[in-house]
Amino acid sequence: MAKENYLVGLDMGSRSVSAAAVCEDGGGRIKIKAAASIELPKGLERGIVMDIKKVSDAVASVMEEIEEKIAPGNMHEINVGIRGESVQSVNNEGICNIIRTDKEINIEDVYNVIENAKALHIKEDREIIHVIPQEFSINKKTGYENPIGHEGTPLGVKAHIIHTSVCDINNISHVVALSGFPHNETIYHLYPLGEMILSEEEKKIGTLLIDFGAETTSLAAYKKGKIFFSKELPIGMDSITFDISNHFTISSASARTLKEKYGFALSAAVKDQQFPETAEVTAMDDIRKKRVHIAELKDIILPGLEDMLQAVKAEFETQQTPTEEPPLAYINNAVITGGGALLKGMPEAVTRFFGINETRLGTLNPELFIVEDESAHHQKYFSAIACASYPILIRDKNEFEPAKKKYGPIKRWISVVKELLR
Ligand SMILES: Nc1ncnc2c1ncn2[C@@H]1O[C@H](COP(=O)(O)OP(=O)(O)OP(=O)(O)O)[C@@H](O)[C@H]1O
Ligand SMILES: [Mg+2]
DSSP, rough: OOOOEEEEEEOOSSSEEEEEEEEEEESSSSEEEEEEEOOTTEEEEETEEEHHHHHHHHHHHHHHHHHHHHHHHHHEEEEEEEEEEEEEEEEEEEEEOSSSSSBBBBHHHHHHHHHHHTTOOOOOOOOEEEEEEEEETTTEEEEESSTTTBBOOEEEEEEEEEEEEEEHHHHHHHHHHHTTTOOOEEEETTHHHHHHHHHHHHHOOEEEEEEESSOOOEEEEEEEEEEEEEEEESTTTTTHHHHHHHHHHHEEEEEEHHHHOOOOOHHHHHHTOOOOOOEEEEEESSSSSSEEEEGGGGHHHHHHHHHHHHHHHHHSSSSSSTTTOOOOOOOOEEEEEEEGGGGGGGHHHHHHTTTTTTTEEEOTTTTTESOOOOOOGSGGHHHHHHHHHHHHHHHGOOTSSSOOOOOOOOOHHHHHHHHHHO
């Protein structure tokens, strides 16, 4: 196999650990070479590592699968997604006076104003992981996308700033290190995910991005082409599995199968479906078999889903600061992703519930991606693909970051030790 520089993304979800390997194809698109996933109930809880050994074994297993698919020695960077309640965001402004006589704004001025926007009152145990400029202002005139070369002072910037707990970053690093693979950067998964599945048009007209995970729901809102709001909610689609399991007193595996096979997000859509009257399931003891009535499912799913969507809507209706409008005031559309987005009728339910124009399921845009591993089309890989693509989609394009990082080839430490002992 020819040498190719693959970038790897790792997504440690509440239900599964997933990884993907991508590379630039040379024609402006991103090639998805490999995707791998392993189920991991209870290794993580809402983004927080609960069982270090379990999670690092799962990481080792998916990374080995990826390495096999791309051949060892081709891995150039591993970026890991972080999520969960400890990830928080805020919009902040930075300002700096240009005191030179010429007043022509240069890249150093831009670095300075972005540094100024980072001056937040956050606790010492937190770290800023992303500063995303929304717009610049020159001499109080707003709306500049790139101020370099213009003359004027002061230079201002509005930015979306994402910060998280240093302990959570360290725990993630620890888990990945134990798997034997050194990782490069920790990134908020929703940031590259938005760049990956929303079109430029959608980001301009006002669009919500919702990732319906097992135990977390990640929310973002875009306008004027930029992210203006992001939030991690500690609720997820496994709560519906839990309700089904309790209602029928059946195993959670059976409850999940019922939800995924026969579940519906809208009662209006249930009528048109040709479902059997009953289904065989396993009782809570994991031994006895029993039959349940499928028609009863809607009475459990719909109220649970309504509570969830209500909690999501409440976030989108909230004004973050007195000067900012709530996301629902500027939103027209929504794009949904994550395993929970696959519940039948979910796009229609989101449209109706939020009173917006349209909701679509996130997909891999063929103008951006060449998919060589067909399994990558499944929602559960999207966060891993987004983290893998982060350097191409965002970091290496960002002219406002001082030094662009370049990483060399990565090898699993165990393989390096084996080679040394040979
Ligand atoms: N076809 C389907 N219909 C309905 N629900 C589904 C379907 N496929 C998966 N799900 C649900 O999606 C959830 C898992 O989603 P996902 O794989 O995005 O979670 P995760 O990334 O592991 O978790 P999190 O993002 O919360 O950390 C589970 O509740 C699962 O039952
Ligand atoms: Mg997820």
